[in-house]
Amino acid sequence: MSILKDITRPVFPFTAIVGQEEMKLALILNVIDPKIGGVMIMGDRGTGKSTTIRAIADLLPQIEVVEDDLFNSHTSDYELMSDYVKKKVENGDQISTSLINVPMIDLPLGATEDRVCGTIDIEKALNDGIKTFEPGLLAKANRGILYVDEVNLLDDHLVDILLDSAASGWNTVEREGISIRHPARFVLVGSGNPEEGELRPQLLDRFGMHAEIRTVKEPSLRVKIVEQRSQFDTNPFGCIKQFQLKQDQLKSKILNAQKLLTHVNIDYELRVKISEVCGALDVDGLRGDIVTNRAARAFAAYQQEDNVTISHIKQVIVLCLRHRLRKDPLETIDSGIKVEQVVNKVFQ
Structure with missing residues (x-):
C-alpha cells in the first residue's frame, strides 16, 4: 500500500x-x-x-510549512500564519516544519x-x-x-x-x-x-x-503538439527526463525573480504613462494601473533586471487591461488591439 x-x-x-x-x-x-x-x-x-x-x-x-497545521502556515511570515502558529511563536514554543x-x-x-x-x-x-x-x-x-x-x-x-x-x-x-x-x-x-x-x-x-x-492554426505546429502529447502518453517519465534541464533552469529563474522583485524600480514617468493609457482607454477604477505596475515589475525581475523599461510594460499591459475595457456591441476592433494602439500612441 x-x-x-x-x-x-x-x-x-x-x-x-x-x-x-x-x-x-x-x-x-x-x-x-x-x-x-x-x-x-x-x-x-x-x-x-x-x-x-x-x-x-x-x-x-x-515550500516549508509548519507540521500538522491545517493552513500550510509559514514559519516566519506573520501574514501567512494561522492564529495557532502565531501563539506558538509568541510563546517561544518549538515548531517543527516539513517541505511540501x-x-x-x-x-x-x-x-x-x-x-x-x-x-x-x-x-x-x-x-x-x-x-x-x-x-x-x-x-x-x-x-x-x-x-x-x-x-x-x-x-x-x-x-x-x-x-x-x-x-x-x-x-x-x-x-x-x-x-x-x-x-x-x-x-x-x-x-x-x-x-x-x-x-x-x-x-x-x-x-x-x-x-x-x-x-x-499552423499545421506543422499542430503536428508538433500532437507528437509531444503522444510521446508523453506513451512514456511519461522519459518525456519528463528529457525536459528536466529546461524545467530546472526555469525553476531557478522564477526563484531568482521572486528574490529580486523587491529591488525592482519603476520610474515615476513610466507610472504616469501607464495611468495615461488607462485614462485614454476609459478604464474604470484604479485596478488596471496597480496591476500593470505590479506585472511590469514582475516581468523585469523575470528578465533579471533592476529597472522597468518601456518594453517590459508593452509586454504585459495588454494582459492587464484588455478585460477592463467597456464592451461596445457595435465595436468591431478586438480589445487587445485597442489597448496596443493606445499604448503605441502614449509610449511614442
Missing part, C-alpha cells in the same frame, strides 16, 4: 508546452508576484488550459460555500465548548494555486468569495456567533470557454490578468 502511495501521477512538463506564450507568461508572473491578483484564461476547448495550469504548479520549488509541494487545488463546479470556505462543527461547539474548524478548499490552497475550471459557470456568489480571499489574503468564516479567520494567500486561476457565457464585468475586473487562447 505504501508503495502505491509513493507513486505520483506524472505531470506534463511546463517547458514542453508548445505555443500559448500569453497564458504561460501570465501564470509565471502571478507565481513571481501573487499580489498581481490571479489570471483568467479564456479560450477554445482542447487548447491545453488545464494541462498548462497543472504544469506550472508541478514546476514550482517545494506547492498546493494545487481544483475547485469543482458543484462546490458549496461550506466546502470552499470551511465550516464550524456546531455540535462540538455547543456540547464541548470547543471551536472546531473544518477547513475548506481556501485553507488547503494557502500559499498555493487555486484552479477553477469553467469559472464562468460557477455561482457568482462563490466567485465573489474567491476573489475577496485572493485580494485580501484572508478568509473569514462566521457561523452561529463564532468567527474564524485564517490566511488564504493563493494564486487564483480561472479558465473558461467564451461560448459558454462571459463572466460579469465587475467579476472579470477583479482578476489581475486575462489571457486569451486560440487554437493553433
